[in-house]
Amino acid sequence: MVKDWDLNKIFRPVMKKGASFADIFAEDVEIKSIVLEDNKLEKVIGGNDIGVGLRAIKDLKTIYAYTNELKKSAVFSLSQEMKTVLDGKSAFSPKTWSFSPYPKRFNIIRDPKEILVKEETDLLHFANKVARSVDQCVKQVRVVYSAKVQKVFTANTAGEATSEERVSTLFLVHVVAREGDIIQTGYEPVAEARGFSFYQKRG
Secondary structure, eight states, X not given: OGGXXXXXXXXXXXXXXXXXEEEEEEEEEEEEEEEEETTEEXXXXXXXXXXXXXXXXXXXXXXXXXXXXXXXXXXXXHXXXXXXXXXXXXXXXXXXXXXXXXXXOOOOSSOGGGSOHHHHXXXXXXXHHHHHHSOTTEEEEEEEEEEEEEEEEEXXXXXXXXXXXXXEEEEEEEEEEEETTEEEEEEEEEXXXXXXXXXXXXX
16 A cells, blocks of 8 residues: 555645655555344345545644555645645655555454354444343344454655555444333443454453
């Protein structure tokens, strides 16, 4: 991704028009989301969100542009557009960036990308069963599971660069209980920067 691009070419247009600093942020996010409601699976969704943001700073003012095309030509076009709103003139010294071959990340015991959908949906069915068994007043249960693996690359005109992978998991149970004319709702979320092993410590 970014580490293979000619970043000097991308930064040069805005830096030569007076910007004192510029940076780039690129991400590729793999998302999985499963929803169980009314005792059945309502949604099983997966996909990728990608995008690149380019920022330039001049006289304590920020200019920002974004594209969902993960192409260096698209980001260079952003830089060309951004320079049109800058009115300065300055020199730009090319930089060299060093990206780690292996993105930084926490130690993930069970990577969400490696978990079968069946195991995930079994967990939702189990949570639904447990929530409904608490009391006969429980009338509705909604269980949500979401996992995200976010690959992030950043670089700036100070010659700094980062490469990391962020893993996060969300598990939520929402309950509606009713007794006579009284209706109450409650929910319990678990959100952590870890993989599918998030629930096992509570097992």
